[in-house]
Amino acid sequence: MDAILEVKDVSKFYGSFQALKSVNLSLKPNSIMALVGPNGAGKTSLLKSILGLVSFSSGEILINQIDCHDYNSRKSLAYLPEKFIFYDYYTVKGTISFFGQMYGLSGSELSEKIDAISSELGIKDLLNKKLSTCSKGQLQRTGIASVLISDSDTIFLDEPFSGLDPVAIKELKDTLIKYKNKGKTIFINSHILGEIEKFCDEYAIMNHGEIIEVGEFSKFQDGTFEDYFYNKVKANA
Numbered sequence: 087m088d089a090i091l092e093v094k095d096v097s098k099f100y101g102s103f104q105a106l107k108s109v110n111l112s113l114k115p116n117s118i119m120a121l122v123g124p125n126g127a128g129k130t131s132l133l134k135s136i137l138g139l140v141s142f143s144s145g146e147i148l149i150n151q152i153d154c155h156d157y158n159s160r161k162s163l164a165y166l167p168e169k170f171i172f173y174d175y176y177t178v179k180g181t182i183s184f185f186g187q188m189y190g191l192s193g194s195e196l197s198e199k200i201d202a203i204s205s206e207l208g209i210k211d212l213l214n215k216k217l218s219t220c221s222k223g224q225l226q227r228t229g230i231a232s233v234l235i236s237d238s239d240t241i242f243l244d245e246p247f248s249g250l251d252p253v254a255i256k257e258l259k260d261t262l263i264k265y266k267n268k269g270k271t272i273f274i275n276s277h278i279l280g281e282i283e284k285f286c287d288e289y290a291i292m293n294h295g296e297i298i299e300v301g302e303f304s305k306f307q308d309g310t311f312e313d314y315f316y317n318k319v320k321a322n323a
Contacts, residue, residue, distance in 0.1 A: 088151060090115050090240050090271045091136065096145030098131050098295075105131040106142065107295040113240075118262060118272040120282040123292035124319055129275050132292070133244060137165055149240075164238035168245040170229025174218035178209060178228050181217060185232040203231045206261045208254060222249035230258065240271045247278045259285045283311040291315060293322045 091113035098106035105128050113119055123129050135142040138154055152159035172181050179200060186196045204210040207227045217225060226249045233241060247255050255278075262272055263285050276282050282289070283303050289311065291299045299318060303311060 088115075089113055089148075090150060091273070092146075092148040093132070093136065094146040094148070096132070096135060096142050096147060098128075098135055098140070098142045105295050106135065108145070109292075109295070109297055111290055111297055111300065113271060113273055114288070115271050116266065116269055117287045118266050118274065118285065119288045119290065120286040121273065121275045121290050121292060122277070122279060122282070122315060127292040128295040129292050130244070131295075133242065133273075133275055137163070137242065162239040163242060164233045164236040164240070165242040166229050166233045166244060166246060168248060170225055170232075172217060172228075172232075174216065176217055177213065178215050178217065178220065178224070178231075179204075179213035181228055182231045182235055186235045189236045189238075191235070199235050199237075200231075203234050206257065206264070207231050207234075208257045223251055223254055226250055227254060227258070230261075234261070234265065239269075240273070241265070242273045242275075244275045245277065246274060247276060247281060255281060279312040279315055280310070291318055293319050298322050 089112040093109055093111040096106055096109045097104065109132060121129050131140065134140040136147055136154065138160060147154040149159040150162065176184065182200050182203070183196060186199060191199060204213055207230060209224065209227050209231065212224055217228065220228065230246060246258060250258065259281065266272060274282060274286065283306060286303055288300065288302050290297050306314065
């Protein structure tokens with residue numbers, strides 16, 4: 087089956103600084119991939135280049151075999167930035183409903199999806215709470231619900247575990263696995279190495295603007311990915 091995403095020799099400059107250096111990466115359908123690397127590795131620049139939020143200097147990015155410069159390439163994508171921001175006077179339910187309507191949902195279908203997703207993410211008791219009174223973790227889960235309600239084929243999450251407590255992290259992991267089993271493809275940018283190795287299929291390690299290794303988490307039977315990552319990045323310093 088064709089790759090959902092193909093990044094081919096992509097480079098990105100900010101002035102004289104090269105943030106991405108001939109990056110190559112592909113994302114398999116119906117899988118969960120984690121993009122990992124130290125701060126300043128180029129992860130956010132790569133993610134924003136894929137999503138069309140910044141322009142890249144050279145190379146090619148294909149989404150579902152369509153050039154990323156074509157808006158149609160992103161019709162089946164949903165994206166959650168690291169910091170979810172929306173109008174403070176909206177309630178949690180109103181926020182999720184707003185995004186659901188944006189994706190074409192209405193009536194009983196919208197209500198049923200809000201009920202199901204809020205239950206999965208442990209925020210059902212927060213639905214009538216205004217965003218202005220929500221904690222960082224509650225806002226993050228609201229943002230995730232606003233993405234998942236889209237029913238998009240491919241979901242991009244930038245630091246989705248930020249601000250979540252251990253219970254919420256467990257609920258989110260279980261939900262993402264459930265969505266993968268429904269046929270979704272998920273791409274995660276995260277620093278929480280101990281969590282992603284438990285449920286992601288593949289990893290891509292990035293450092294100094296380059297992808298230095300792509301592999302499968304299944305190979306880590308006798309050691310942790312966290313230790314492997316540390317040694318790999320230090321060797322590439």
